[in-house]
Amino acid sequence: MRCLVRSADIQFKGICGLTRGFASFNKPPQTITEKIVQKFAQNIPENKYVRSGDYVTIKPKHCMSHDNSWPVALKFMGIGAKKVFDNRQIVCTLDHDVQNKSEANLRKYKNIESFAKGQGIDFYPAGRGIGHQIMVEQGYAMPGSMAVASDSHSNTYGGVGCLGTPIVRTDAAAIWATGQTWWQIPPIARVNLVGQLPKGLSGKDIIVSLCGAFNHDEVLNHAIEFYGEGLNSLSIESRLTIANMTTEWGALSGLFPTDEKLLAWYEDRLKFLGPNHPRVNRETLDAIKASPILADEGAFYAKHLILDLSTLSPAVSGPNSVKVYNSAATLEKKDILIKKAYLVSCTNGRLSDIHDAAETVKGKKVADGVEFYVGAASSEVEAAAQKNGDWQTLIDSGARTLPAGCGPCIGLGTGLLKDGEVGISATNRNFKGRMGSREALAYLASPAVVAASAIAGKIVAPEGFKNAVSLVSAVDITDKVNKQTASKSSTEAVDSETAIIDGFPSIVAGEIVFCDADNLNTDGIYPGRYTYRDDITKEEMAKVCMENYDSEFGKKTKKDDILVSGFNFGTGSSREQAATAILSRGIPLVVGGSFSDIFKRNSINNALLAIQLPDLVQKLRTAFANESKELTRRTGWHLKWDVRKSTVTVTTSDNKEMSWKIGELGNSVQSLFVRGGLEGWVKHEISKSN
DSSP, X not given: OEEEEOTTTSOOOSSSOOOOOOOOSSSOXXXXXXXXXXXXXXXXXXXXXXXXXXXXXXXXXXXXXXXXXXHHHHHHHHTTOOSOSOTTTEEEEOOTTTTOOOHHHHHHHHHHHHHHHXXXXXXXXXXXXXXXXXXXXTTSSOXXXXXXXXXXXXXXXXXXXXXXXXXXXXXXXXXXXXXXXXEEOOOEEEEEEESOOOTTOOHXXXXXXXXXXXXXXXXXXXXXXXXXXXXXXXXXXXHHHHHHHHHHHTOSEEEOOOOHHHHXXXXXXXXXXXXXXXXXXXXXXXXXXXXXXXXXXXXOOSEEEEEEGGGOOOEEEOSSOXXXXXXXXXXXXXXXXXXXXXXXXXXXXXXXXXXXXXXXXXXXXXOTTOEEEEOOSBHHXXXXXXXXXXXXXXXXXXXXXXXXXXXXXXXXXXXXXXXXXXXXXXXXXXXXXXXXXXXXXXEEEOXXXXXXXXXXXXXXXXXXXXXXXXXXXXXXXXXXXXXXXXXXXXXXXXXXXXXXXXXXXSXXXXXXXXXXXXXXXXXXXXXXXXXXXXTOOHHXXXXXXXXXXXXXXXXXXXXXXEEEEOSSBTBSOOOTHHHHHHHHTXXXXXXXXXXXXXXXXXXXXXXXXXXXXXXXXXXXXXXXXTSOOOSSEEXXXXXXXXXXXXXXXXXXXXXXXXXXXXXXBOHHHHHHHHTTSHHHHHHHHHHHHO
16 A cells, blocks of 8 residues: 655654645745745755755855854864854854853953954944844844844844744854855744734733644744734734744744835834945845735645734733743732842843833832843843933832843843742743742733733733733634645645765665654753763764663664654753764664754754654554553664655555655755765865865
8 A cells, every 4th residue: 555645634844854835837836934045045956946844055144143152163163164254144242141240251252252353243242232133123134034043032033024043053153164054944834913903912912822822832843924914013023022932932933024014114224224224225125125025825834823913911921831821810810929020131122112111110119029120122222212211210110220131031140030939021931940940930921011010019910901801812724724725736746856966875764663752852862971971982872872761772773773753852952962872873864753953953963864754653653552562662664765756655564655755855955964964064165165
């Protein structure tokens, strides 16, 4: 029996094996995300249109790093690079630990500044502001462009129509040295914002509601595109807040369209910055207006979600999880006393946020025993808030000001939560221990809710929303839309072959070894006690691989096996040995239901192949459900990945076949594997240029 799964019938997420929709034989319809990647993809064949699931080499317009710039510089120099490829591409900012005046931190900051100035890189010192805010203010992130940063909140740039996504330090070093790194286009979700946002609410209420309403990983490792009638009720600053926190929702990017509201915002920025700004100028804006990037009719989306803005009320997430949602009015009835309140961060430290808080506290005083911390997202924002009086209003209420930067959001500097304390914050993360003690409770809310709570001494709803009822209308219509898409689409998908470069196998095949476990973390794959042993050999790594998961793993596996595991494989720490240990056993390919994104990047950067096929995992679980539970099972099933045809075929022990069409592994990404990983590829590129 042969079963070829149609791409519109099943969703494949993550590393490889992403769903690709049907298309015409000419130019296939593309999403906004795919179109922007098309602009910044390198060395793609003529007439090749990139799709969700494809591996591509990207040359982003800009790459930002912050306090981690020095570790990136050390990695850059460690691979033999001396001069950055394009100093106009790179931006360095100091923002995370700006309150730390220790000799070690000041020395690191001085090293970063000296490196940047020596290379001619744009540099923003401590106190100038948070890197993501600077990227937007200074036009490094522009509509229709692509910008990356070695920080998880690069999604922020999507608020101004720029495809922003995070990278790891090795990627940043590669971009510094060659201008390029790799990316796999994620599955793309379309989020329809219907209705109008009630007056008094902001983007924070929207994203907190989305995180609470769709809290089962619906958009995990997706690229999100927002659209709908509700966009016209959102300020650009609200869009930036929403895009920023798509990170906490689990997404890799959150993109808003280039519309009249955004163009008008840039006209105001042009007046503020003056006519001679190198990035925000008349020529650039006219070009964006002339050719805004819009999704094509019929473009395929892996997810379709709807949120009715008119049903929202002031929202609060937590404690200690963005997936836990309540209305502020509901929590007010529970009398949750607070000790600290925060209006800081790249999420809600902009001018409108400060204004909302100032309007809430005007003429009032912060409650006795409550500490209210306020920090602007940038020195530009702080100056504007001082000019319009909002800054002084907050100070008069009893707020304590912090320098423009990250601070307590990342658990650094003044005002961290202590054991047993409750805090409410307009930041983006309330993970346990993130803002101080693991024995504290952290809630997230809008600037208005945070300010009102600081005044009341407990979590409350702002005036006008005391009796608001939580009736959030949110629905996932993915199955319905994709069935309609399948019925209307061509019955044949675009079927092009991928060229194979010298040294890369056209076929990857082997027997499936099944480790049936979800959330198999990096400590299970490579025990933490070996992580910082620099003297461990490849043979020793092979011996201890997966021993914390199954002590019998080494006896049951052999060279060229294909490892298949469950969902969220590689979660936990960022140790790259989780990938290299698997390679050391001679296992060339890992298949998972889904992967931790950091594991994905570490696997590709270290030349371990990986494919995401949730349907295969479910079929294995069904087939072996009634047998004895082995942690590591040899299945007798064989997998063959035809790289040229982008097809995976699995043959069961009774000779039944199942096949899936997956994303293309482009030539430029194949070259990473041929060179032994990203660092080897960078060294090769440097040697060519020399």
